[in-house]
Amino acid sequence: MRQGKRVGHSGTTILLITVCNFLISGNKILSGVLKPKTFPATKKLILCSLLFVLHSLTAFSEPVLRWGGDPSGGAPYVYSDPANPQSYTGFDYEFAEALAREMKMKAEFVPTDWESIVASLQRKEFDVIIDGFEPTEDRAREVLFSKPYYLFRLQLTVKRTDKLITTLDDCKKHQKTVGTLVNCAASRLLEQGGYKVKAYQDPVGAYQDLALGRVDAVLMDVAGEMFYARQNPELKAAGTPFQTGAYIVGIRKADTLLLAKVNTAIETLVNNGTVERIFRKWQLWDEEQVKLRTVKEPAFEMTNTKLNWSEGLIKLLKAASVTVLLAFGAMIIAVILGIPLALGQSNGGPLTRAACTVYIEFFRGTPVLVQLLFLYFGLPVIGITLPGWLTAIVGLGLNYAAYESQVYRTAFQAIPERQWQVAYSLGMRPLVAFRRIIFPQAFRIALPPMTNDFVALFKDTSTAFAIAVWELATAYRELANATQSYLGIGLVVCCYYLAMSLPLAHYARKLEQKLHRKSTGILSSGTDK
Amino acid sequence: MISIKGLTKTVQNTTLLSNINLELEPGRILGIIGPSGNGKTTLLLSLCGLLPFDKGEITVGDQCIRAEESGANSETLWAFRKKSGIVFQHLHLFPHLTVLGNITEAPVQVNRKNRAEAEDEAKVLLQKLGITQHMNKYPEELSGGEQQRLAILRALAMNPEVLLLDEPTSALDPIRSGDVRNLLREFAATGHTVVIVSHSLRFLRGIADYMAFMGKSELIEMNTTENLLNNPQDDRTKEFLHHSELN
Numbered sequence: 108m109r110q111g112k113r114v115g116h117s118g119t120t121i122l123l124i125t126v127c128n129f130l131i132s133g134n135k136i137l138s139g140v141l142k143p144k145t146f147p148a149t150k151k152l153i154l155c156s157l158l159f160v161l162h163s164l165t166a167f168s169e170p171v172l173r174w175g176g177d178p179s180g181g182a183p184y185v186y187s188d189p190a191n192p193q194s195y196t197g198f199d200y201e202f203a204e205a206l207a208r209e210m211k212m213k214a215e216f217v218p219t220d221w222e223s224i225v226a227s228l229q230r231k232e233f234d235v236i237i238d239g240f241e242p243t244e245d246r247a248r249e250v251l252f253s254k255p256y257y258l259f260r261l262q263l264t265v266k267r268t269d270k271l272i273t274t275l276d277d278c279k280k281h282q283k284t285v286g287t288l289v290n291c292a293a294s295r296l297l298e299q300g301g302y303k304v305k306a307y308q309d310p311v312g313a314y315q316d317l318a319l320g321r322v323d324a325v326l327m328d329v330a331g332e333m334f335y336a337r338q339n340p341e342l343k344a345a346g347t348p349f350q351t352g353a354y355i356v357g358i359r360k361a362d363t364l365l366l367a368k369v370n371t372a373i374e375t376l377v378n379n380g381t382v383e384r385i386f387r388k389w390q391l392w393d394e395e396q397v398k399l400r401t402v403k404e405p406a407f408e409m410t411n412t413k414l415n416w417s418e419g420l421i422k423l424l425k426a427a428s429v430t431v432l433l434a435f436g437a438m439i440i441a442v443i444l445g446i447p448l449a450l451g452q453s454n455g456g457p458l459t460r461a462a463c464t465v466y467i468e469f470f471r472g473t474p475v476l477v478q479l480l481f482l483y484f485g486l487p488v489i490g491i492t493l494p495g496w497l498t499a500i501v502g503l504g505l506n507y508a509a510y511e512s513q514v515y516r517t518a519f520q521a522i523p524e525r526q527w528q529v530a531y532s533l534g535m536r537p538l539v540a541f542r543r544i545i546f547p548q549a550f551r552i553a554l555p556p557m558t559n560d561f562v563a564l565f566k567d568t569s570t571a572f573a574i575a576v577w578e579l580a581t582a583y584r585e586l587a588n589a590t591q592s593y594l595g596i597g598l599v600v601c602c603y604y605l606a607m608s609l610p611l612a613h614y615a616r617k618l619e620q621k622l623h624r625k626s627t628g629i630l631s632s633g634t635d636k
Numbered sequence: 637m638i639s640i641k642g643l644t645k646t647v648q649n650t651t652l653l654s655n656i657n658l659e660l661e662p663g664r665i666l667g668i669i670g671p672s673g674n675g676k677t678t679l680l681l682s683l684c685g686l687l688p689f690d691k692g693e694i695t696v697g698d699q700c701i702r703a704e705e706s707g708a709n710s711e712t713l714w715a716f717r718k719k720s721g722i723v724f725q726h727l728h729l730f731p732h733l734t735v736l737g738n739i740t741e742a743p744v745q746v747n748r749k750n751r752a753e754a755e756d757e758a759k760v761l762l763q764k765l766g767i768t769q770h771m772n773k774y775p776e777e778l779s780g781g782e783q784q785r786l787a788i789l790r791a792l793a794m795n796p797e798v799l800l801l802d803e804p805t806s807a808l809d810p811i812r813s814g815d816v817r818n819l820l821r822e823f824a825a826t827g828h829t830v831v832i833v834s835h836s837l838r839f840l841r842g843i844a845d846y847m848a849f850m851g852k853s854e855l856i857e858m859n860t861t862e863n864l865l866n867n868p869q870d871d872r873t874k875e876f877l878h879h880s881e882l883n
Contacts, residue, residue, distance in 0.1 A: 523728065525724055525726070525728040526728055526730070528681075528686045528722075528724075528728075529722070529724065529728045529730075529790075530742075531685075531686060531717060532684050532685070532686060532717055532720070532721060532722045532791075533721070533741075533742035533746065533790070533791070533794055534714065534717055534718045534742060534746040534747075534794060535742060535745060535746055536714070539745050539746070543741060543745055544730055544741075547732045548730075548731065548732050551732070
């Protein structure tokens with residue numbers, strides 16, 4: 108809640124009134140003295156109405172309750188209204204509106220990222236978390252919990268054709284991978300239980316991958332399951348909902364006053380049936396919710412994932428090896444694919460040239476993150492389903508091929524035309540001339556920028572988190588969010604990245620020096636007449 | 637042997653070579669003189685099959701190439717290219733290969749020669765020009781004169797019938813120029829033909845059997861070296877020689 112906001116706005120308004128009044132009266136004086144004609148009435152009208160609008164916008168504003176939630180794939184919690192994409196909808200959205208109204212405040216939604224939602228609360232980007240937020244032991248150290256406003260249960264979902272899995276235990280018994288949302292009660296339950304877990308940024312991705320067979324089951328809150336899985340004819344519920352948990356409002360530790368207000372408001376909303384009305388509307392009201400009236404303290408059975416440093420380091424090391432795999436795989440694709448692209452763009456016919464240019468500009472001109480999402484979720488539409496790690500290698504490879512092609516092109520252009528001519532005059536055919544004479548020289552020019560690109564690619568592998576590839580940056584987010592140890596784990600992760608990129612830069616420099624010793628520059632870059 | 641008939645080359649309405657006719661028997665050295673930008677280098681490029689031309693035909697040894705074959709990537713063109721070797725003004729040695737590598741690369745890659753055999757042949761050539769001790773160095777480590785001799789050896793290693801040199805004097809090291817002159821003479825004496833484009837009348841006088849003067853895209857006159865220098869027929873030749881002698 109920012110009381111200061113109102114004061115600030117009122118101050119601005121007063122200032123504006125003064126300025127506008129001065130302008131109007133000043134103009135009257137001026138027009139009276141200097142011009143025989145009166146000041147145009149329309150201008151006065153415009154200034155007055157402008158004043159009125161500004162005044163009404165600010166002067167009557169209520170205190171604001173800023174609440175944070177993740178609208179990306181956040182249905183049915185809070186998400187962009189498909190019918191009206193300018194605004195948001197969802198049961199949390201409606202609950203937040205009702206809560207603020209009850210508190211005589213104005214709800215202001217602050218879209219944020221789910222995974223780091225607690226960190227954002229601490230940074231005061233908003234005042235409360237309302238986003239299907241569950242009380243957990245680790246969060247209890249950072250956040251105050253309100254009374255629950257909804258009691259959820261977990262639902263396991265499998266493919267309709269699946270005959271093997273009916274309970275969570277089956278997943279463990281058959282070594283099946285279970286997908287879930289990052290940093291939620293279900294993910295903690297799975298991690299605690301030692302399941303093979305794949306954590307997603309949003310429920311859409313998880314269920315989509317289940318349908319595509321990239322994971323074997325998905326465990327999620329019934330709310331998410333209702334919205335995303337139940338209508339999907341390819342999926343079915345495995346067993347019945349289990350393990351009750353609560354959605355509560357998260358508040359900063361220091362804001363005890365706000366907590367009391369929120370709790371009073373929730374109590375009222377539960378008792379006067381507002382909560383029931385909202386959740387009935389979203390078809391999420393069940394007999395379990397009756398307990399809301401009696402639950403006093405938010406209970407949490409979901410236990411904390413405490414960081415075991417030696418285990419954490421091993422986990423990060425595994426993730427780092429995935430990063431290495433992604434970087435090398437992608438670079439191999441980029442280095443090879445860059446050659447035909449460069450040749451096509453500089454020596455091809457008009458059609459080849461255009462195609463290469465379109466490719467290069469597309470991949471250089473759009474974010475690699477978008478390209479990865481496109482490949483991961485877009486390609487299955489036309490029947491090509493690649494696992495996440497392969498998608499990342501291919502995606503990054505295709506992207507960097509565009510950059511490498513430009514490195515090659517510049518390198519080839521730096522080789523004088525006369526080198527080709529000498530080779531031809533000695534009877535070398537184009538392919539031999541290229542392989543034996545032009546390429547070795549161009550390679551030496553291309554090596555430093557290629558090294559740069561490779562180091563950049565190493566870091567860009569972190570974009571693979573978007574498609575649920577468990578590489579180093581994903582591991583960092585997961586571990587740090589689970590333990591709130593952003594600094595310590597962050598330093599370790601940086602060390603890992605440096606341990607990978609520094610030797611690379613070192614060997615590249617060695618190779619450059621070796622080539623440089625052989626010969627420097629282009630012997631005679633002068634042009635013959 | 638070189639025979640050029642009606643050679644014409646035009647680029648965007650600019651005539652670079654206009655109806656050039658030239659005959660040169662084997663074993664002869666021809667020097668071409670003329671002001672800059674009059675098509676001397678263009679003529680050399682056409683002679684070694686590196687520049688497509690519009691009209692006429694060129695015969696080098698037993699290989700003839702007509703205008704229509706000069707642009708396409710034809711087998712005739714590749715056969716024609718093998719007949720002559722060229723040494724550019726700026727040499728354009730292969731910077732990534734050693735002295736030995738520069739000489740043996742084409743014989744090994746094009747003629748499929750055994751590398752050891754090619755290297756033995758290269759060593760014989762290197763000895764003639766006194767740069768054997770540099771054979772494992774890279775071109776940039778050589779002096780200007782050594783680089784030029786290397787460029788000549790690189791062309792000779794492919795056994796061309798004709799050797800073309802563009803402005804060799806610009807890199808020539810006066811003390812060693814005798815070696816180059818002897819090498820070219822020896823090459824001509826074995827029935828080969830040499831064409832040298834140069835500004836240095838002194839250098840050409842000492843080596844060329846014939847000299848030709850090129851005016852604006854035309855071959856104005858050609859004669860024995862003695863006759864052309866002492867008794868030029870065309871006014872343009874006279875004027876050019878007059879100015880050259882002043883220099």
